[in-house]
Amino acid sequence: MFKVNENYLKLPGSYLFSTIGKKVAAYKEANPDKSIISLGIGDVTQPLAPKIIESLHSAVDEMGKAETFHGYAPDLGYEFLRNAIADGDYKSHGCDIHADEIFVSDGAKCDSGNIQEIFSIDNKIAVCDPVYPVYVDTNVMAGRTGTYDPSTETWSDVIYMPCTAENDFVPDFPKEEPDIIYLCFPNNPTGTTITKAQLQDWVDYANKIGAVIIYDAAYEAYISEDDVAHSIYECEGARTCAIELRSFSKNAGFTGTRLGFTVVPKDLKAGDVTLHSLWARRHGTKYNGAPYIIQRAGEACYSAEGKAQLKEQVAFYMNNAKIIKEGLKDAGYTVFGGVNAPYIWLQTPDKMPSWDFFDFLLKNANVVGTPGSGFGPSGEGYFRLTAFGSHENTLKAIERIKAL
């Protein structure tokens, strides 16, 4: 008789954004006349840039002719895209990363969930708290996290690194030594970041203790300050301790188009075994490449025209971030983030529990955000709003919140 993976049954409740989706759907059904504005899930709203659309059409045409048709993609992605990434994201920032260290995928969510597979079940993970739920949940599913304590909402075998207003959202090195450290800067959900010097400290720490940093740089395009690293490979020594995850979702609006990549430097080893060879094996065995037409769309993001159009798009969202941040400040809220990231992290009024504030905002302002506690215990008393709405909706949402 077959048995199921018992680790799945340990997961408390459903995935955060599914829960929010269900709550909103229920409210909508009960209140069909209300117009709800979502600044909740990190989904973009601006259409794909003209240069990307042009490249998609042209790739579609190629797929319609035998001479230019493309079947299975190369395991690790097309060279045209990997070269564009190596030049555009790494060489341009002085990072020593080569095209054959880049693995193209269908997005950073998949990669951030799958990357743990190449590590031993015995490894101990450290995560910032609050944190993007996928890092923890996928380790739960793999059986790496011990037992769950519902009273603290924490796992016995996970090292939590609190990031709150008290420490300026900069995690301290944990007391217990981790094997795998998940870092995401600019951070989701807090919208805050750390300086390049602080990131260098993490790289030095990881190299010292022999840990791997899984560095999620999905929000890199939103960096506006000079002393913030765009890639962890700007830090010395990162090639021997860091894997970097990148996405086209937020810089180019690919949430519904799906493209991302992971960098695994060939210097990253456990004994004789390179993590590069293990990730290549996983790609070759369990994945079949991103669609050709989408990889061409990814390439278009690195053209001069594409870059200019995407810069405008990022500026558009960052203007929303400014509207949210200043509007909330005017309304008396304490707010963080929104300078190097499209997320605004606010303290709930009078330390109201995050889910109560979610319900309060949904009911009284018809605005959907994300409860901080959904990202971990240290997120309690915080709330996330995103800058990915339309200009009009962002203005309207803030007016409604101000009017409360």
Add this chain to the structure above:
Amino acid sequence: MFKVNENYLKLPGSYLFSTIGKKVAAYKEANPDKSIISLGIGDVTQPLAPKIIESLHSAVDEMGKAETFHGYAPDLGYEFLRNAIADGDYKSHGCDIHADEIFVSDGAKCDSGNIQEIFSIDNKIAVCDPVYPVYVDTNVMAGRTGTYDPSTETWSDVIYMPCTAENDFVPDFPKEEPDIIYLCFPNNPTGTTITKAQLQDWVDYANKIGAVIIYDAAYEAYISEDDVAHSIYECEGARTCAIELRSFSKNAGFTGTRLGFTVVPKDLKAGDVTLHSLWARRHGTKYNGAPYIIQRAGEACYSAEGKAQLKEQVAFYMNNAKIIKEGLKDAGYTVFGGVNAPYIWLQTPDKMPSWDFFDFLLKNANVVGTPGSGFGPSGEGYFRLTAFGSHENTLKAIERIKAL
């Protein structure tokens, strides 16, 4: 200090098709003047059908306008596609499968690799031998297969079900009881299949012993005989024992476009736990949906126009299959398959080892096929050719083989 997943290190050599790719590349480099014809990897060559191209263009246009832009897709796929699948692939064959039991994905390779995750590590798998390597390799990576014996090229904890000319390529029920049974019909690599009555026997057997059948129906579109089931759900009782994997790669040429789906009926349970809920949790946590434009392309496959165009495409490849099959017969080979599948499975002359025949064919006919032993020990002495080449190349390849 971090440690790697030791199970990855147990995998012997690299993924079959990577090995072939490297061998061919080396031969090409040494013999730049030779024109090589590949009937090896199961990759299609015909361009996407006009109706699909049309729908891709139209979806791309939608992505370029704010009013019709699509961000994150619903976890399980768009309803328009799931409804089209439920009607076109299931209702039309009298199968009781609902749209909400269909999980859209980026292809059957990913699904067939990921599906094992929802099961306990203690479960024992049974596979046909020869077999599509992904089923076994992904279970190796998960630590479910015991130790590898290089002399027999088998794993201690895998139940192998030989499929050879001796048993007409119909697997016998294994002596030891499996928990998970992988079946693929029409079969890759042998190109053979079993009757609906024989499949019903497997469903009855699985229900009797409490096993799950993972049924890979990626080649369903190539079925030409009446007594062959298009879906396992044509069999009575399959809803309580079977998961079905489907692909758009072979019926619609989506190898480079990427789309597939998995059916998990809600009646499939271990105690109170439905496998549907576990697979939904995996999708929600580790996957972010197939691209909107690709899901629209998938929908187009079910339109009247799309269906007619794809029928022609399948007929085109099956004409190649006929050319290969008859040509090889004329040349004195013993051949199987090619009637309900685009694969021809031939016995190597004088029981020549499969990899020797690979080298022989590459060197003397400049034709690339796939060595049977690459699919498992019972594939030794066999060789796979695919019907996915162009008409001209297929003719040329067979002429070359005949001339040997």
